[in-house]
Amino acid sequence: MIRLRPVTEADVPVLDRQHSSPEDGGELSWYGFRQPGSMARRLAANETITNDRGTLAVVDDDGNVVGDVSWIRSFNGPPPNGDCWNVGIWLVPEHRGKGYGTEAQRQVAAYLLDNTFLERIEAGTETGNIAEQKALEKAGFTREGVLRRACFRGGQWRDMVVFSKLRGEP
Numbered sequence: 001m002i003r004l005r006p007v008t009e010a011d012v013p014v015l016d017r018q019h020s021s022p023e024d025g026g027e028l029s030w031y032g033f034r035q036p037g038s039m040a041r042r043l044a045a046n047e048t049i050t051n052d053r054g055t056l057a058v059v060d061d062d063g064n065v066v067g068d069v070s071w072i073r074s075f076n077g078p079p080p081n082g083d084c085w086n087v088g089i090w091l092v093p094e095h096r097g098k099g100y101g102t103e104a105q106r107q108v109a110a111y112l113l114d115n116t117f118l119e120r121i122e123a124g125t126e127t128g129n130i131a132e133q134k135a136l137e138k139a140g141f142t143r144e145g146v147l148r149r150a151c152f153r154g155g156q157w158r159d160m161v162v163f164s165k166l167r168g169e170p
Protein backbone atom coordinates (compact mmCIF):
# COMPACT_ATOMS: atom_id res chain seq x y z
CA MET A 1 0.00 0.00 0.00
CA ILE A 2 2.69 2.50 1.03
CA ARG A 3 6.32 2.24 2.08
CA LEU A 4 8.88 4.57 3.64
CA ARG A 5 12.21 5.43 2.04
CA PRO A 6 14.86 8.17 2.36
CA VAL A 7 14.02 11.56 0.87
CA THR A 8 15.56 12.42 -2.52
CA GLU A 9 15.90 15.71 -4.37
CA ALA A 10 13.02 14.77 -6.66
CA ASP A 11 10.70 14.64 -3.63
CA VAL A 12 11.37 18.22 -2.54
CA PRO A 13 8.68 20.01 -4.61
CA VAL A 14 6.00 17.66 -3.23
CA LEU A 15 7.22 17.82 0.37
CA ASP A 16 7.56 21.62 0.28
CA ARG A 17 3.81 21.84 -0.36
CA GLN A 18 3.17 21.36 3.37
CA HIS A 19 4.53 24.88 4.00
CA SER A 20 3.01 26.52 0.93
CA SER A 21 -0.64 27.10 1.94
CA PRO A 22 -3.14 26.18 4.66
CA GLU A 23 -5.00 24.02 2.14
CA ASP A 24 -1.90 21.95 1.38
CA GLY A 25 -0.52 21.99 4.93
CA GLY A 26 -3.81 20.87 6.46
CA GLU A 27 -6.50 22.86 8.23
CA LEU A 28 -5.35 21.64 11.67
CA SER A 29 -1.61 21.60 11.05
CA TRP A 30 -0.89 24.98 9.47
CA TYR A 31 1.50 27.15 11.49
CA GLY A 32 2.25 29.82 8.88
CA PHE A 33 4.71 30.08 6.04
CA ARG A 34 8.16 28.67 6.69
CA GLN A 35 11.47 29.59 5.15
CA PRO A 36 11.34 27.84 1.75
CA GLY A 37 13.92 25.22 0.93
CA SER A 38 14.50 23.73 4.37
CA MET A 39 14.28 20.17 3.03
CA ALA A 40 16.58 21.00 0.09
CA ARG A 41 19.13 22.41 2.55
CA ARG A 42 18.91 19.33 4.77
CA LEU A 43 19.47 17.12 1.71
CA ALA A 44 22.42 19.21 0.53
CA ALA A 45 23.94 18.96 4.02
CA ASN A 46 23.26 15.21 4.13
CA GLU A 47 21.13 15.76 7.25
CA THR A 48 17.71 14.29 6.47
CA ILE A 49 18.51 11.66 9.11
CA THR A 50 20.71 12.52 12.09
CA ASN A 51 21.06 11.12 15.60
CA ASP A 52 18.32 13.44 16.88
CA ARG A 53 15.82 13.75 14.04
CA GLY A 54 14.82 12.32 10.70
CA THR A 55 12.40 12.43 7.80
CA LEU A 56 11.37 9.64 5.42
CA ALA A 57 9.24 9.95 2.29
CA VAL A 58 5.93 8.07 2.15
CA VAL A 59 5.61 6.41 -1.27
CA ASP A 60 2.55 4.68 -2.78
CA ASP A 61 2.42 1.50 -4.89
CA ASP A 62 2.99 3.50 -8.08
CA GLY A 63 6.14 5.10 -6.66
CA ASN A 64 4.51 8.52 -6.10
CA VAL A 65 5.61 10.51 -3.06
CA VAL A 66 2.44 11.13 -1.08
CA GLY A 67 3.89 12.78 2.05
CA ASP A 68 6.45 12.36 4.77
CA VAL A 69 6.91 11.07 8.31
CA SER A 70 9.39 12.68 10.65
CA TRP A 71 10.71 12.21 14.16
CA ILE A 72 12.61 14.26 16.68
CA ARG A 73 14.26 13.30 19.95
CA SER A 74 12.12 14.52 22.84
CA PHE A 75 12.29 13.95 26.59
CA ASN A 76 10.10 13.48 29.65
CA GLY A 77 12.89 13.26 32.22
CA PRO A 78 16.48 14.44 32.45
CA PRO A 79 18.22 13.68 29.13
CA PRO A 80 19.25 11.11 28.17
CA ASN A 81 17.31 9.09 30.77
CA GLY A 82 13.92 10.42 29.65
CA ASP A 83 14.54 10.39 25.91
CA CYS A 84 11.87 9.23 23.47
CA TRP A 85 10.94 9.90 19.84
CA ASN A 86 8.15 12.26 18.89
CA VAL A 87 6.76 11.51 15.41
CA GLY A 88 4.77 13.60 12.95
CA ILE A 89 3.16 13.08 9.56
CA TRP A 90 1.95 15.07 6.59
CA LEU A 91 0.16 13.72 3.51
CA VAL A 92 -0.69 15.63 0.33
CA PRO A 93 -4.42 16.48 0.34
CA GLU A 94 -5.28 14.23 -2.61
CA HIS A 95 -3.95 11.15 -0.78
CA ARG A 96 -5.63 11.68 2.61
CA GLY A 97 -8.41 9.40 3.79
CA LYS A 98 -7.04 6.27 2.04
CA GLY A 99 -5.50 4.61 5.09
CA TYR A 100 -1.99 5.83 4.26
CA GLY A 101 -1.72 7.86 7.50
CA THR A 102 -2.49 4.78 9.58
CA GLU A 103 0.00 2.59 7.73
CA ALA A 104 2.78 5.21 7.57
CA GLN A 105 2.62 5.80 11.32
CA ARG A 106 2.64 2.09 12.00
CA GLN A 107 5.71 1.76 9.79
CA VAL A 108 7.64 4.72 11.25
CA ALA A 109 7.08 3.43 14.79
CA ALA A 110 8.33 -0.03 13.76
CA TYR A 111 11.32 1.52 11.98
CA LEU A 112 12.37 3.51 15.04
CA LEU A 113 11.89 0.61 17.45
CA ASP A 114 13.86 -1.70 15.13
CA ASN A 115 16.74 0.68 14.53
CA THR A 116 17.15 2.66 17.75
CA PHE A 117 17.08 1.53 21.35
CA LEU A 118 14.57 4.08 22.69
CA GLU A 119 11.46 2.50 24.21
CA ARG A 120 8.77 5.08 23.62
CA ILE A 121 7.34 6.64 20.44
CA GLU A 122 5.19 9.66 21.15
CA ALA A 123 2.77 11.54 18.90
CA GLY A 124 0.67 14.59 19.70
CA THR A 125 -2.22 16.13 17.85
CA GLU A 126 -4.89 18.74 18.52
CA THR A 127 -8.05 17.54 20.19
CA GLY A 128 -9.91 18.59 17.02
CA ASN A 129 -7.79 16.50 14.64
CA ILE A 130 -10.04 13.45 14.57
CA ALA A 131 -8.43 11.91 11.46
CA GLU A 132 -5.00 11.89 13.13
CA GLN A 133 -6.35 10.51 16.41
CA LYS A 134 -8.13 7.68 14.59
CA ALA A 135 -5.06 7.00 12.45
CA LEU A 136 -2.80 6.77 15.52
CA GLU A 137 -5.19 4.45 17.35
CA LYS A 138 -5.49 2.21 14.28
CA ALA A 139 -1.68 2.21 14.05
CA GLY A 140 -1.47 0.77 17.57
CA PHE A 141 -0.81 3.94 19.57
CA THR A 142 -2.46 4.41 22.97
CA ARG A 143 -4.18 7.64 23.93
CA GLU A 144 -2.61 8.87 27.19
CA GLY A 145 -4.19 12.21 27.94
CA VAL A 146 -4.61 15.86 27.07
CA LEU A 147 -2.05 18.63 27.41
CA ARG A 148 -4.00 21.83 27.97
CA ARG A 149 -3.23 24.86 25.78
CA ALA A 150 -0.02 23.23 24.64
CA CYS A 151 0.29 24.56 21.08
CA PHE A 152 -0.51 27.91 19.45
CA ARG A 153 -2.19 27.79 16.04
CA GLY A 154 -4.64 29.99 14.17
CA GLY A 155 -4.74 32.75 16.78
CA GLN A 156 -5.30 30.60 19.84
CA TRP A 157 -3.73 28.07 22.17
CA ARG A 158 -4.94 24.53 21.50
CA ASP A 159 -5.24 21.44 23.68
CA MET A 160 -3.14 18.50 22.45
CA VAL A 161 -3.85 14.78 22.81
CA VAL A 162 -0.75 12.70 23.58
CA PHE A 163 -0.41 9.16 22.19
CA SER A 164 2.39 6.66 22.57
CA LYS A 165 3.56 3.26 21.36
CA LEU A 166 6.05 1.31 23.47
CA ARG A 167 8.49 -1.39 22.41
CA GLY A 168 6.66 -4.72 22.23
CA GLU A 169 3.22 -3.25 21.58
CA PRO A 170 1.57 -4.46 18.33
Ligand SMILES: CC(C)(COP(=O)(O)OP(=O)(O)OC[C@H]1O[C@@H](n2cnc3c(N)ncnc32)[C@H](O)[C@@H]1OP(=O)(O)O)[C@@H](O)C(=O)NCCC(=O)NCCS
Binds near residue numbers: 028090097102
Ligand atom coordinates in the same frame (compact mmCIF):
# COMPACT_ATOMS: atom_id res chain seq x y z
C1 LIG B 1 -4.00 13.31 9.69
C2 LIG B 1 -3.56 12.38 8.56
C3 LIG B 1 -2.11 11.98 8.74
C4 LIG B 1 -4.44 11.11 8.64
O1 LIG B 1 -4.05 10.22 7.62
P1 LIG B 1 -5.13 9.66 6.58
O2 LIG B 1 -4.43 8.76 5.65
O3 LIG B 1 -5.84 10.84 5.97
O4 LIG B 1 -6.11 8.89 7.54
P2 LIG B 1 -6.63 7.39 7.34
O5 LIG B 1 -7.13 7.23 5.93
O6 LIG B 1 -5.55 6.46 7.78
O7 LIG B 1 -7.88 7.37 8.27
C5 LIG B 1 -7.81 7.27 9.65
C6 LIG B 1 -9.20 7.41 10.21
O8 LIG B 1 -9.58 8.80 10.21
C7 LIG B 1 -10.81 8.95 9.51
N1 LIG B 1 -10.76 10.23 8.82
C8 LIG B 1 -10.03 10.53 7.71
N2 LIG B 1 -10.20 11.83 7.40
C9 LIG B 1 -11.07 12.34 8.32
C10 LIG B 1 -11.61 13.63 8.55
N3 LIG B 1 -11.31 14.68 7.75
N4 LIG B 1 -12.44 13.78 9.62
C11 LIG B 1 -12.72 12.75 10.43
N5 LIG B 1 -12.22 11.50 10.28
C12 LIG B 1 -11.40 11.32 9.23
C13 LIG B 1 -10.88 7.78 8.56
O9 LIG B 1 -12.23 7.51 8.20
C14 LIG B 1 -10.29 6.69 9.42
O10 LIG B 1 -11.19 6.23 10.39
P3 LIG B 1 -12.09 4.92 10.18
O11 LIG B 1 -11.15 3.80 9.93
O12 LIG B 1 -12.84 4.82 11.46
O13 LIG B 1 -12.94 5.21 9.00
C15 LIG B 1 -3.74 13.05 7.16
O14 LIG B 1 -5.10 13.31 6.94
C16 LIG B 1 -2.94 14.33 7.00
O15 LIG B 1 -1.79 14.31 6.58
N6 LIG B 1 -3.57 15.49 7.35
C17 LIG B 1 -2.89 16.78 7.25
C18 LIG B 1 -1.68 16.92 8.18
C19 LIG B 1 -2.00 16.55 9.61
O16 LIG B 1 -3.05 16.88 10.16
N7 LIG B 1 -1.02 15.85 10.22
C20 LIG B 1 -1.09 15.46 11.61
C21 LIG B 1 -0.70 16.64 12.45
S1 LIG B 1 -0.57 16.20 14.15
